[in-house]
Amino acid sequence: MREESCIFCKIAAGEIPSKTLYEDEEFRVILDLGPATKGHALILPKNHYRNLFELPDSEAEKVMVLAKKMALQMREKLHCDGFNLVQNNEEVAGQTVFHFHMHLIPRYKGDGQIIGWKPGKPEEAELETVRKTIAEE
Numbered sequence: 001m002r003e004e005s006c007i008f009c010k011i012a013a014g015e016i017p018s019k020t021l022y023e024d025e026e027f028r029v030i031l032d033l034g035p036a037t038k039g040h041a042l043i044l045p046k047n048h049y050r051n052l053f054e055l056p057d058s059e060a061e062k063v064m065v066l067a068k069k070m071a072l073q074m075r076e077k078l079h080c081d082g083f084n085l086v087q088n089n090e091e092v093a094g095q096t097v098f099h100f101h102m103h104l105i106p107r108y109k110g111d112g113q114i115i116g117w118k119p120g121k122p123e124e125a126e127l128e129t130v131r132k133t134i135a136e137e
């Protein structure tokens with residue numbers, strides 16, 4: 001399952017060279033070309049899915065197991081102090097390559113990177129409205 005014009009399909013298949021950290025039948029983990037920090041990597045499924053909304057459960061559960069394995073390996077080898085998992089879906093959320101990927105970002109004290117958001121201050125009633133909208137039929 002691949003899309004001809006997709007660069008991550010080509011990288012995942014090994015047709016375009018990449019700095020590969022890990023590979024199995026379903027996934028390739030590569031170093032990001034524009035790293036936030038030393039070791040910033042991407043988990044790519046070899047099958048093409050646009051993003052999380054299209055990712056099958058069977059692959060979704062393996063992505064998290066693989067993310068944990070890579071995080072432990074990077075902590076051991078790179079001695080990072082912390083770790084961010086980032087996963088963007090659709091342009092509004094910062095997705096720029098439309099083939100599912102999970103960012104693995106080792107964090108180091110004083111690395112100067114900011115991965116975050118501006119916290120809101122909702123009233124309890126607003127939170128309850130949102131809760132109902134999402135959770136109730």
Ligand code: 5GP
Pocket residue numbers: 007018030031032033034035087088094095096097098
């Ligand atoms: P997004 O913004 O879609 O969540 O993340 C796309 C990521 O892919 C960016 O961090 C960018 O640096 C990385 N990237 C884009 N093109 C390539 C490429 O050809 N090779 C590699 N290794 N990373 C890429």
Ligand code: ZN
Pocket residue numbers: 002003006007008009010047048049098099
């Ligand atoms: Zn693709």
